[in-house]
Amino acid sequence: MSFISVRNLKFSYDEKQQLLDDVSFDINKGDYVAIVGRNGSGKSTLAKLLMGLESADGGSITIDGLELNEENIKKIRARMGIVFQNPDNQFIGATVRDDIAFGLENRCVSHEDMQNLVDRFAVKVGLENLLDKEPEALSGGQKQRVALAGVLAMQSDIIILDEATSMLDPRGRDTIKNLVRELHKDKSLTIISITHDIEEAYKADDCILLCDGRVCDHNKGKDVFKDAKRIRAIGLDVPFVGKVKEAFKEKGIFLEGDSEEEIVGELWQYTLKN
Amino acid sequence: MAIHFEKLTYIYDRKLPFAHTALSNIDLDISEGKITAIIGETGSGKSTLVQHLNALLIPTAGSVDIGDHHVGANERNKNLKSLRRDVGLVFQFPEYQLFEETILDDVAFGPMRFGLDKKESYERAREALLSVGIDEGLFQRNPMELSGGQKRRVAIAGILSFDPKVLVLDEPTAGLDPEGSRRLIDLILDLNKNQNKTIIIVSHDNDMVYSYTDDTVVMQNGRVSYHGDTLSLFNDSALVEENKLLLPHIVHFKNLLSSRGFNISSSARTIEEIANEVSGRIKG
Numbered sequence: 068m069s070f071i072s073v074r075n076l077k078f079s080y081d082e083k084q085q086l087l088d089d090v091s092f093d094i095n096k097g098d099y100v101a102i103v104g105r106n107g108s109g110k111s112t113l114a115k116l117l118m119g120l121e122s123a124d125g126g127s128i129t130i131d132g133l134e135l136n137e138e139n140i141k142k143i144r145a146r147m148g149i150v151f152q153n154p155d156n157q158f159i160g161a162t163v164r165d166d167i168a169f170g171l172e173n174r175c176v177s178h179e180d181m182q183n184l185v186d187r188f189a190v191k192v193g194l195e196n197l198l199d200k201e202p203e204a205l206s207g208g209q210k211q212r213v214a215l216a217g218v219l220a221m222q223s224d225i226i227i228l229d230e231a232t233s234m235l236d237p238r239g240r241d242t243i244k245n246l247v248r249e250l251h252k253d254k255s256l257t258i259i260s261i262t263h264d265i266e267e268a269y270k271a272d273d274c275i276l277l278c279d280g281r282v283c284d285h286n287k288g289k290d291v292f293k294d295a296k297r298i299r300a301i302g303l304d305v306p307f308v309g310k311v312k313e314a315f316k317e318k319g320i321f322l323e324g325d326s327e328e329e330i331v332g333e334l335w336q337y338t339l340k341n
Numbered sequence: 342m343a344i345h346f347e348k349l350t351y352i353y354d355r356k357l358p359f360a361h362t363a364l365s366n367i368d369l370d371i372s373e374g375k376i377t378a379i380i381g382e383t384g385s386g387k388s389t390l391v392q393h394l395n396a397l398l399i400p401t402a403g404s405v406d407i408g409d410h411h412v413g414a415n416e417r418n419k420n421l422k423s424l425r426r427d428v429g430l431v432f433q434f435p436e437y438q439l440f441e442e443t444i445l446d447d448v449a450f451g452p453m454r455f456g457l458d459k460k461e462s463y464e465r466a467r468e469a470l471l472s473v474g475i476d477e478g479l480f481q482r483n484p485m486e487l488s489g490g491q492k493r494r495v496a497i498a499g500i501l502s503f504d505p506k507v508l509v510l511d512e513p514t515a516g517l518d519p520e521g522s523r524r525l526i527d528l529i530l531d532l533n534k535n536q537n538k539t540i541i542i543v544s545h546d547n548d549m550v551y552s553y554t555d556d557t558v559v560m561q562n563g564r565v566s567y568h569g570d571t572l573s574l575f576n577d578s579a580l581v582e583e584n585k586l587l588l589p590h591i592v593h594f595k596n597l598l599s600s601r602g603f604n605i606s607s608s609a610r611t612i613e614e615i616a617n618e619v620s621g622r623i624k625g
Contacts, residue, residue, distance in 0.1 A: 236545050237545055305519070
């Protein structure tokens with residue numbers, strides 16, 4: 068069985084509208100999965116169910132062999148960390164140090180171990196010089212890093228990013244995306260990113276596309292976004308590379324590349340032929 | 342309408358211990374008839390700056406002149422109503438401000454508030470709604486029944502109905518689907534070109550800024566770190582770095598192309614324009 072297995076998940080608040088309708092997918096350990104869909108597609112609902120904040124009307128979620136239910140939720144939560152859209156809603160400590168340590172205190176970690184863990188993960192996310200600051204005094208990107216460090220210090224091996232970069236300015240967003248990519252490199256973390264950042268989803272190895280409460284595609288990001296017409300019809304934006312291909316197609320130049328670098332290489336080849 | 346900020350400072354909660362200086366000593370001239378972007382990190386002072394343009398905030402020190410309107414610190418600021426008629430401010434998610442029972446009533450509210458009679462107000466409302474692409478058939482509907490993009494356009498019509506000379510939009514395309522964004526950008530370009538409106542856009546979307554705005558103001562920690570031509574800013578990687586900006590996708594792509602010997606003119610600002618130039622070269 069796969070690491071995270073979602074089977075026939077159903078959810079609705081009222082009978083009129085089925086928010087999730089028979090959603091099934093598998094996630095392997097160490098994967099980085101982007102979940103995308105337009106507003107109202109069910110991605111926020113799916114996020115809440117994965118975190119155990121709502122319970123499904125039908126179907127199941129199994130994480131590393133444990134079914135997500137009232138009995139197992141504590142065990143599962145212990146290895147699952149969540150970074151929300153607005154980290155202001157999850158700060159508790161008076162300083163960055165306290166905040167990162169908060170989760171550890173709840174787990175009766177010794178003071179010495181706690182300090183070591185906090186220091187280690189503060190360095191990892193680049194907060195070592197800000198440990199004595201109030202979380203409120205930080206920028207949006209720094210706040211998201213505090214939230215990430217808190218989650219990492221808990222030794223979570225599953226991280227859910229719930230539109231974690233959507234409130235950041237472009238530079239802050241880029242920093243967090245690079246950091247997450249860096250943290251994911253050794254594949255010890257399984258990362259589920261619920262996002263409306265099309266470029267992030269496009270680059271993801273694994274991308275789940277939700278449409279009206281159903282999984283309408285589950286593939287490599289670049290394949291999910293290949294058909295620009297379909298993506299527009301779903302109501303999503305086309306990634307930059309897709310737009311470039313479209314514009315050149317209009318001019319009778321057909322490009323295959325998946326990245327800007329590849330496309331520029333192809334265009335160069337064209338000049339050699341002519 | 343030209344806009345002139347002079348040594349403007351704004352401090353939030355200035356009489357309290359947690360006073361926070363959001364803007365310090367801003368000197369800035371925004372040209373009439375142009376589209377100007379205001380960009381910068383979250384918390385850099387962009388929204389505080391634009392809220393001075395129709396006196397929602399009064400400077401703590403210094404002043405701002407908008408055409409003939411003067412708003413200064415420690416002054417009796419009269420005639421705010423006529424200022425607010427000249428400067429239309431569209432907040433983030435303006436659709437949350439829709440409140441009347443029908444779309445037409447909602448849009449007619451503005452002109453009536455500014456003293457136009459009922460008949461003229463409704464005429465203006467109709468015109469404004471048609472100009473943003475909401476057709477007659479929807480006029481009697483409840484605003485809450487509309488899609489997100491339609492609501493946004495109704496909210497903008499509510500501002501256009503009193504024909505402001507300056508239009509300030511805070512993140513106008515945030516949360517809209519691509520089709521909705523494209524139509525809104527077309528509308529903004531049209532208002533600028535054909536009605537000579539001065540447009541100010543607060544945005545995080547550097548690609549949109551690069552493709553569609555004339556000038557850019559960069560805010561950093563409550564100060565202006567750049568003000569000038571948009572293309573000159575983003576085409577100069579040292580300036581981009583100095584202002585702590587992220588390179589627009591389009592500029593990154595142009596740079597990649599030039600590293601392979603495709604020299605794209607610095608004035609090319611959309612993917613279509615780039616494709617045009619490159620295909621010209623290939624087909625020679």
